[in-house]
Amino acid sequence: MSIVITKLTKRFGKNLVVNNLSAEVNDGELFVLLGGSGSGKSTILRIIAGLTQPNTGTIVLNGKDVTALPPQARGTGFVFQNYSIFRHMTAAENIQFGLRIRRIPGAQRRQRSEELLDLVGLAGLGARFPDQLSGGQQQRVALARALAYQPAVLLLDEPFGALDVKIRAQLRRTLKDIQRRLKVTTILVTHDQEEAFELADQIGVIERGSLIETGSPEDLYHRPRTEFVANFIGGSNVLTAQTHGDRMRIGSADLPLPQGSRRNGSQMPVRILFRPETVLLQAEPFAVDSGVIVLGQGRITERVFAGSQQRIRLELEGLQGDRPLVGERHYGQRAAQIEAVRPSELHPQFHFVKGQKLWVGLTQYHILEASGFKILICSEEGRGDEAIAEFGFRLAETAGGRSTILTVVDSAASESSTREKLERLRGLWLERLGDLELRIRQGTPIEEILLEVQESHYDLVILGRHARSHETMGLGKTVRHLLEQLRMPVLIVQKPRSTLARILICSAVGEPGKADVHIGGRLASLTGALATVLHVGHPGETPEQRRRAEQHLHAALSTLEAMGVTSESKIREEPALEHILREVEEGEYDLVVIGAPAPRATRRLRWHDLAEQIVKGAHRPVLVVPMVE
Amino acid sequence: MTTNTQGNSSRTSGLLPVSFLLMVLLPLLLMPLGAIYVFAVRGGLSGFLATLRQPDAQFALRFSLLIAFSTSLLNGVLGTFTAYVLAKHRFQGREALSVIVNLPVAIPTVVVGTSLLLLWGPIGLLGQFLDPVGIQPMFAPFGVLLAHLFVTFPYMLGAVKPVLDELEVTYEEAAYTIGANRWQAFRFVILPALRGGLFSGSLLTFAHSLGEFGATVMVSGNLRLRTQTAPLYIFAQFEAGNIATANSVAAILATLSFVLFFVLLRFTERRSQRLT
Numbered sequence: 001m002s003i004v005i006t007k008l009t010k011r012f013g014k015n016l017v018v019n020n021l022s023a024e025v026n027d028g029e030l031f032v033l034l035g036g037s038g039s040g041k042s043t044i045l046r047i048i049a050g051l052t053q054p055n056t057g058t059i060v061l062n063g064k065d066v067t068a069l070p071p072q073a074r075g076t077g078f079v080f081q082n083y084s085i086f087r088h089m090t091a092a093e094n095i096q097f098g099l100r101i102r103r104i105p106g107a108q109r110r111q112r113s114e115e116l117l118d119l120v121g122l123a124g125l126g127a128r129f130p131d132q133l134s135g136g137q138q139q140r141v142a143l144a145r146a147l148a149y150q151p152a153v154l155l156l157d158e159p160f161g162a163l164d165v166k167i168r169a170q171l172r173r174t175l176k177d178i179q180r181r182l183k184v185t186t187i188l189v190t191h192d193q194e195e196a197f198e199l200a201d202q203i204g205v206i207e208r209g210s211l212i213e214t215g216s217p218e219d220l221y222h223r224p225r226t227e228f229v230a231n232f233i234g235g236s237n238v239l240t241a242q243t244h245g246d247r248m249r250i251g252s253a254d255l256p257l258p259q260g261s262r263r264n265g266s267q268m269p270v271r272i273l274f275r276p277e278t279v280l281l282q283a284e285p286f287a288v289d290s291g292v293i294v295l296g297q298g299r300i301t302e303r304v305f306a307g308s309q310q311r312i313r314l315e316l317e318g319l320q321g322d323r324p325l326v327g328e329r330h331y332g333q334r335a336a337q338i339e340a341v342r343p344s345e346l347h348p349q350f351h352f353v354k355g356q357k358l359w360v361g362l363t364q365y366h367i368l369e370a371s372g373f374k375i376l377i378c379s380e381e382g383r384g385d386e387a388i389a390e391f392g393f394r395l396a397e398t399a400g401g402r403s404t405i406l407t408v409v410d411s412a413a414s415e416s417s418t419r420e421k422l423e424r425l426r427g428l429w430l431e432r433l434g435d436l437e438l439r440i441r442q443g444t445p446i447e448e449i450l451l452e453v454q455e456s457h458y459d460l461v462i463l464g465r466h467a468r469s470h471e472t473m474g475l476g477k478t479v480r481h482l483l484e485q486l487r488m489p490v491l492i493v494q495k496p497r498s499t500l501a502r503i504l505i506c507s508a509v510g511e512p513g514k515a516d517v518h519i520g521g522r523l524a525s526l527t528g529a530l531a532t533v534l535h536v537g538h539p540g541e542t543p544e545q546r547r548r549a550e551q552h553l554h555a556a557l558s559t560l561e562a563m564g565v566t567s568e569s570k571i572r573e574e575p576a577l578e579h580i581l582r583e584v585e586e587g588e589y590d591l592v593v594i595g596a597p598a599p600r601a602t603r604r605l606r607w608h609d610l611a612e613q614i615v616k617g618a619h620r621p622v623l624v625v626p627m628v629e
Numbered sequence: 630m631t632t633n634t635q636g637n638s639s640r641t642s643g644l645l646p647v648s649f650l651l652m653v654l655l656p657l658l659l660m661p662l663g664a665i666y667v668f669a670v671r672g673g674l675s676g677f678l679a680t681l682r683q684p685d686a687q688f689a690l691r692f693s694l695l696i697a698f699s700t701s702l703l704n705g706v707l708g709t710f711t712a713y714v715l716a717k718h719r720f721q722g723r724e725a726l727s728v729i730v731n732l733p734v735a736i737p738t739v740v741v742g743t744s745l746l747l748l749w750g751p752i753g754l755l756g757q758f759l760d761p762v763g764i765q766p767m768f769a770p771f772g773v774l775l776a777h778l779f780v781t782f783p784y785m786l787g788a789v790k791p792v793l794d795e796l797e798v799t800y801e802e803a804a805y806t807i808g809a810n811r812w813q814a815f816r817f818v819i820l821p822a823l824r825g826g827l828f829s830g831s832l833l834t835f836a837h838s839l840g841e842f843g844a845t846v847m848v849s850g851n852l853r854l855r856t857q858t859a860p861l862y863i864f865a866q867f868e869a870g871n872i873a874t875a876n877s878v879a880a881i882l883a884t885l886s887f888v889l890f891f892v893l894l895r896f897t898e899r900r901s902q903r904l905t
Contacts, residue, residue, distance in 0.1 A: 051802050070805070080799040080803060082797055084799040084800050086817075086818055097804075098807040101807065145803075146807075149808065
């Protein structure tokens with residue numbers, strides 16, 4: 001094992017850049033760290049080189065722990081995006097620099113630099129100064145310079161980022177050749193998936209400082225574990241299939257569940273992935289014995305010519321699921337969106353035209369790991385919060401998710417008794433939940449909860465609201481602060497409900513929220529609950545406003561339906577609070593979802609009033625969803 | 630078309646503003662400089678050389694050159710170090726410090742002289758403790774050097790810091806990963822990149838030191854054959870009515886300054902050409 005990274009964490013101020021990351025790179029392997037900008041990938045590389053100090057964690061290079069060593073003592077070869085060739089030295093002098101530092105005799109140095117110039121394809125250009133070389137040539141010098149002293153590992157930080165496409169492709173081939181020939185263990189950081197595919201033996205996909213998944217390019221493309229990787233790499237179609245027993249239903253097709261993905265729940269949604277190039281399209285229905293999984297008949301909504309291939313987008317009625325295009329979800333669309341690609345042809349046999357109806361089928365698909373719902377239950381010490389914890393566990397159980405229970409203690413002394421209590425609780429639930437983590441942190445609740453949320457990615461945070469704060473008027477300082485700072489769904493529980501059969505989604509204030517419909521729908525689809533969307537309008541609404549509200553409701557219902565949720569809508573008029581509370585009582589809802597508009601001071605005041613009133617008046621768990629974007 | 634003719638006409642009618650400018654500049658800049666040379670050679674070449682051969686004049690010129698050289702050398706090191714620290718390190722009070730180190734440009738040199746006297750002079754804040762043990766920095770060559778270091782401090786900094794600021798962090802980091810320690814990275818990677826800045830900074834410092842008057846006259850005590858720099862000598866000779874003597878030294882100083890200035894000009898021109 002040439003590079004072993006263990007539990008690496010790095011913070012810049014309050015920002016968690018690398019999050020408890022562990023990875024291993026085998027001898028002679030080219031490992032690509034693939035991630036978007038700001039994912040922390042460059043920081044990891046810099047930590048390996050010793051240019052940045054980690055907060056915790058260790059780096060082992062070729063069996064030696066180098067965590068405490070300065071960059072000079074690590075023997076890494078580092079190639080920067082901006083080349084960083086020494087401008088006052090010739091190409092040869094640049095390459096010889098590492099040897100000069102190591103006091104290698106001149107003749108030997110010159111011989112080595114000749115070899116390397118040859119290796120990187122710059123033979124004869126050793127006497128040139130950097131400003132007499134092109135960008136690509138400079139980067140070749142940088143590569144030679146990093147290889148000159150036979151480094152333990154080679155680290156490349158977006159090395160081709162500043163070059164144009166043609167040069168980039170040439171340099172990629174050179175790098176691949178050299179790496180294969182020298183068998184030097186290499187980590188390359190990039191945001192370019194094409195580059196990753198072409199170069200990597202192994203790819204590690206990184207997001208928000210965490211390594212999401214590691215695997216060979218083919219595995220990550222065809223058999224990703226997570227939906228994130230499925231969407232991040234390549235074009236993807238992800239649909240929801242419903243399981244029943246050891247089979248699952250998708251569209252009109254009924255398939256056996258592959259071994260290993262069977263779960264005990266009777267009706268569980270599973271996410272299946274198929275790539276655009278594997279989608280079958282034809283005008284006539286598929287033959288019965290063709291072995292094709294027929295998704296149904298779809299209508300072409302878009303055809304895009306993209307050079308070597310054409311992208312065809314289709315809408316399929318009657319399919320449950322949605323196609324998450326990169327960075328964008330189709331809101332308000334009942335039909336599933338499917339993307340297919342076909343090679344471009346000079347004389348096509350078949351013309352794809354917008355509006356055309358085609359049969360859509362599959363022969364291969366891959367089942368993604370259940371993403372489930374990741375829930376953080378914040379339990380406060382000594383306040384009889386078990387009921388709230390149990391509510392969280394039940395929610396996790398019905399939603400098929402994972403949960404973490406967090407207690408913040410103020411001193412080390414009270415930690416053991418807290419742990420004892422939590423362990424007992426865990427013992428009671430472990431069998432039903434399977435995945436239940438305990439977390440005890442020391443400090444002030446607000447800060448520690450914020451940190452926990454930063455370090456692990458949760459879908460939902462559950463906060464208890466105590467009888468004690470009934471006396472005071474507001475939500476309590478902790479809850480209020482967290483609501484303002486978390487920027488994620490917060491479920492405020494004061495009186496836990498034992499079931500989750502009906503969900504009320506309110507779009508009473510601010511702009512109609514898509515986020516609250518999505519999260520309410522996700523919960524409903526996971527738990528099989530019935531969802532009701534409630535809109536409260538002004539009495540003096542113009543017909544235009546009225547129409548928009550109805551449109552929004554319609555879109556919300558379509559979205560919910562596409563997620564496989566049974567839903568209905570209701571329209572009420574102001575006053576909002578009174579109607580919401582009455583609806584909650586009459587409809588026997590178990591959960592109220594309200595959207596929080598963007599935190600603008602004036603709005604926030606009014607919204608907090610309403611949220612507080614609903615929490616206080618409804619005596620139900622209330623899920624507050626911040627507006628994203 | 631219209632713009633073209635306008636461009637042409639403005640170019641031809643440029644004769645008027647140019648001649649006006651010359652009329653202003655002639656008495657303002659050119660004629661005074663010419664006057665130095667006219668007066669310097671009035672007594673003939675032999676007279677010119679004779680005045681220069683006087684021991685006082687010889688000392689003043691040598692002393693000035695020595696001070697200017699030492700100042701350039703010391704401020705070269707000090708200014709580069711300051712620039713390096715200010716450019717590469719982030720610390721509390723960094724902003725304040727970068728203002729302070731540039732302050733000498735804005736302070737009248739006479740005030741600089743006064744403040745040095747008030748610190749190091751026999752009754753000064755620190756000088757009062759040195760005086761009893763027989764150390765007197767003021768009214769001595771060392772005092773002159775101190776004054777010159779103070780006055781010319783920003784020039785080196787101003788020439789080196791922009792170069793350092795432009796140098797990417799990765800430049801130095803590359804050297805570290807290759808195996809260079811801090812000193813080697815500075816010596817082999819940073820310093821060579823600063824060559825241009827160091828050269829022009831030193832020339833500027835040298836030129837300014839050569840002509841320094843205000844602070845020098847305060848701290849030197851104007852002692853002939855001990856602390857008298859060339860500008861002070863010129864002033865003293867003028868006061869005593871020895872116009873020809875004063876002028877000879879002045880002509881030498883002016884010539885030196887011209888030469889320095891042209892070297893600097895040529896150098897910066899070449900650099901800017903190379904950069905484009």
